[in-house]
Amino acid sequence: MQQSxxxxxxSGARIKVAILGGGPGGISAAFWLSATPALRARYDVxxxxxGWRLGGKCASGRNMAVGGRIEEHGLxxxxxxxxxxxxxxxxxxxxxxxxxxxPFKVWTDAMTPQWMAAAEEQAPDVAPPLWAxxxxxxxxxxxxxxxxxxxxxxxxxxxxxxxxxxxxxxRLEPALADQLNYRPALEQLRRLASSSTSPNDxxxxxxxxxxxxxxAAERVRAHVLPAGPSVGADSAxxxxxxxxxxxxxxxILILADLALSAGIGWVLDLCARGPSAYDALNAKDFRxxxxxxxxxxxxQDSPPIRALYDLTFAYRNGDGTTLSNGSLAAGVTFRFVxxxxxxxxxxxxxxxxxxxGDALFTPLYQVLTARGVKIDLFHRVTGIxxxxxxxxIGTIRIDQQAEFVNGSYQPFVVVxxxxxxxxxPLWAQLGNGDRLRASGVNFESSRDATAARQIDLALGKDFDxxxxxxxx
Numbered sequence: 001m002q003q004s005x006x007x008x009x010x011s012g013a014r015i016k017v018a019i020l021g022g023g024p025g026g027i028s029a030a031f032w033l034s035a036t037p038a039l040r041a042r043y044d045v046x047x048x049x050x051g052w053r054l055g056g057k058c059a060s061g062r063n064m065a066v067g068g069r070i071e072e073h074g075l076x077x078x079x080x081x082x083x084x085x086x087x088x089x090x091x092x093x094x095x096x097x098x099x100x101x102x103p104f105k106v107w108t109d110a111m112t113p114q115w116m117a118a119a120e121e122q123a124p125d126v127a128p129p130l131w132a133x134x135x136x137x138x139x140x141x142x143x144x145x146x147x148x149x150x151x152x153x154x155x156x157x158x159x160x161x162x163x164x165x166x167x168x169x170x171r172l173e174p175a176l177a178d179q180l181n182y183r184p185a186l187e188q189l190r191r192l193a194s195s196s197t198s199p200n201d202x203x204x205x206x207x208x209x210x211x212x213x214x215x216a217a218e219r220v221r222a223h224v225l226p227a228g229p230s231v232g233a234d235s236a237x238x239x240x241x242x243x244x245x246x247x248x249x250x251x252i253l254i255l256a257d258l259a260l261s262a263g264i265g266w267v268l269d270l271c272a273r274g275p276s277a278y279d280a281l282n283a284k285d286f287r288x289x290x291x292x293x294x295x296x297x298x299x300q301d302s303p304p305i306r307a308l309y310d311l312t313f314a315y316r317n318g319d320g321t322t323l324s325n326g327s328l329a330a331g332v333t334f335r336f337v338x339x340x341x342x343x344x345x346x347x348x349x350x351x352x353x354x355x356x357g358d359a360l361f362t363p364l365y366q367v368l369t370a371r372g373v374k375i376d377l378f379h380r381v382t383g384i385x386x387x388x389x390x391x392x393i394g395t396i397r398i399d400q401q402a403e404f405v406n407g408s409y410q411p412f413v414v415v416x417x418x419x420x421x422x423x424x425p426l427w428a429q430l431g432n433g434d435r436l437r438a439s440g441v442n443f444e445s446s447r448d449a450t451a452a453r454q455i456d457l458a459l460g461k462d463f464d465x466x467x468x469x470x471x472x
Contacts, residue, residue, distance in 0.1 A: 014044040018396060018463035020381050022049025023056020026469030027364050028088055034371045035091070046463075047368075048379035048398060051443040052411060053357060053421040054365055060355030061423030068415035070355040071423045077351055078111065078145070080344030086146030089360065096363040097370070101417040110359040113347030115140060119303035134251060134303045143345035156338035157266050158193035161186040163342065164259045171252050180223070182256070185209070185216035189263050192271065210267045217260040217294055224257055224296050225250045254299045261295035262334065268293070270334075281331035287323065289330035308337070357421040362412065366419070377409055378402050378443065380451070381470060387459065393466050394459045399451035401443050403431035 017033060019026045026047055033043050053059050060072040078085060093107035104110045118133040143149065165186045168177060188209040195205065269289075270277045281289065286308075287300045299305070301323055310320065314328040340348065352359040369375060378401040387394035402425070409429050412419040425443065427433035431452065441450045457463055 015042060015465060016463045017043050017045045017465040017467065018457060019045065019047045019467040019469055020049075020384075020396065021056065021467075021469030022047055022054040022375070022377075023469060024058055024085075026056075026467065027054055027361065027368070028084075029467045029469060030368055030373050030375075031088055031092065031364060034368065034373050040371060043465075046374040046376060048376050048381060048396075050378065050380040050401065052377055052409070052425040054361040054375070055357050055421070058356045058360070060357035060421065062355070062358075062413055062415050062420045063423045064413060068413070068420070070358075072355060072357075076356040077114075077349050079340055080113075080141075080145045080346060080348045080350065081151075081339040083146055083149070083151070083345075086144075087148075088364075090144075090146050092363050092367050095367050097366075098363070099417065099419065103416065103418060104354075104359070104363075110353055111350040112353055114349040114351050115347055117349065119307040121303045136304075138341070138344075138348045140347065141345055145345045145347075145350065147345050149345065151339060151343050153335050153338050154193045154271075156342040157263065158190045159342040160259055160338065161190040161193065161263065164256060167252065168256060171248075176223075180216065180219045182216045182220065182260075185212035185260075188212050189267070192267070206267055206271060210264065213260055213264045213267065214294070217257065217264060220253055220256045220260060221294065221296050223250075224253045224298050226298055251302075254296075254302050255304070257296055257299040258290065258302070258304070261290045261293045261299070262337075264293040265289055265334070270331075278331035278335065281334070282329035284330040285326065286328040286330045286333040287326060289334075308333070354418060355420065358415075358418055361421065362419050365411070377411065379455075380443075382454075384466075384468075392459065396457040396463065396466070398455040398457065399449070400453050400455055401450050402433075402436065403452045405429055405431055405433075 019030050026049065030045050030047050033045050034040050053061065057073055058076055060070055060076075062068045063071050089107050093104075093110070098104060116135060116137050118135045120131050120133050123130040123132075165183060168180070168182060172180070188205065189212075192205045192209045269281055284292075287305060290305075291297075291300055306323060309315065309323060309326040309328060312328065313320075315325045316327050317325070319325045365375060380399045380401055381396065382399050383395075383397035384393055385395040385397070386392065406429065409426075411421060411426070413422045413426070414420070425433075425436075427437045430436060436450070439450075442448045443450065
């Protein structure tokens with residue numbers, strides 16, 4: 001965001017804010033810049049976004065030719081640890097006035113909590129593919145997503161230690177539990193993670209905890225089966241191929257291996273070292289970091305790790321055929337995993353009960369327009385130029401992609417009493433709509449240069465602030 005000197009005048013004029021981009025970032029900025037009457041009196045907000053809908057890479061559309069089917073860029077779910085996202089969603093729904101017949105009235109109508117997750121494992125070199133799920137049931141935690149709760153990664157490490165001990169105590173035979181002798185290490189990790197944030201409080205505990213964790217991890221790893229097919233008493237077996245998946249005991253030990261490796265890494269690389277330690281750790285890949293603290297190859301290649309890389313599309317050149325192409329910054333990923341598994345509120349996952357556009361961006365659009373925020377659809381930013389002294393943005397060049405028959409564009413179709421974004425423009429509302437449709441124009445493509453007219457926005461006249469919310 002930039003600031004113009006024009007804001008400092010005593011004219012009392014509202015500050016003009018140009019938000020470039022109608023995805024989650026741009027729309028969230030518009031929402032909070034207009035959140036109160038005082039802010040609306042101060043800021044005059046306009047969103048400029050290409051195409052006929054909001055959402056960016058979270059956009060969805062209804063295909064009215066096949067019964068209003070939801071079509072999305074990809075599956076979108078919300079995590080219970082998305083505090084800022086849920087703060088926006090809850091505030092939006094509290095203010096929103098949907099149509100009387102809408103099935104969504106409050107935010108919990110639009111989303112269903114989920115406590116179970118699964119990661120699929122494929123047996124190698126088997127045709128046709130043989131799959132078996134790893135299923136995880138996570139507990140209901142206090143609160144609601146979006147609650148203003150301070151998140152402390154150290155405290156979440158303590159929660160990880162406590163949860164791992166509860167899992168192993170419940171699932172291991174007493175003799176094996178005694179042999180692995182993991183309880184002292186996990187108790188020391190829990191105590192260290194709950195200590196004061198003063199580094200002096202850690203000095204005596206760090207080395208002892210490291211030794212205990214490494215010894216416990218070695219005992220666990222000695223029982224982890226190698227990566228690939230394995231035999232176990234309750235393996236998932238294909239009678240036709242004779243292939244076996246790791247049994248439930250091996251899976252539990254792999255989870256223990258991952259948790260202990262992460263705990264060792266936290267003690268050695270992060271404990272009492274402050275935020276800069278996480279930044280430094282981002283130079284390493286997450287799997288490589290776990291491996292550097294002893295994680296077995298079976299653990300590094302396990303379905304939970306694969307699911308994490310798949311979830312974040314974290315592959316070089318988009319090639320996810322092998323985990324060796326994976327690239328996830330270790331510091332930020334460790335924080336995310338701790339938050340995802342131990343820092344959520346109520347439920348770890350929330351499934352939307354309609355398309356992402358319908359559940360999120362319809363109410364956001366309607367709340368923003370009711371507040372007086374202007375949303376200029378079909379505005380494709382083509383250039384951003386600096387002032388002569390290069391101190392700030394001076395000109396924004398925009399192609400208006402289409403003219404509107406009635407002077408404005410009404411973006412929604414109604415599906416089962418819900419206002420929804422269509423999967424394509426509502427051509428009848430566009431000037432020369434039939435011709436544009438026949439030409440195969442794609443208003444959302446970066447390669448499509450269709451323009452009805454050019455618009456130049458000037459600093460001090462059309463905008464004072466710029467929020468850049470478009471990808472590079």
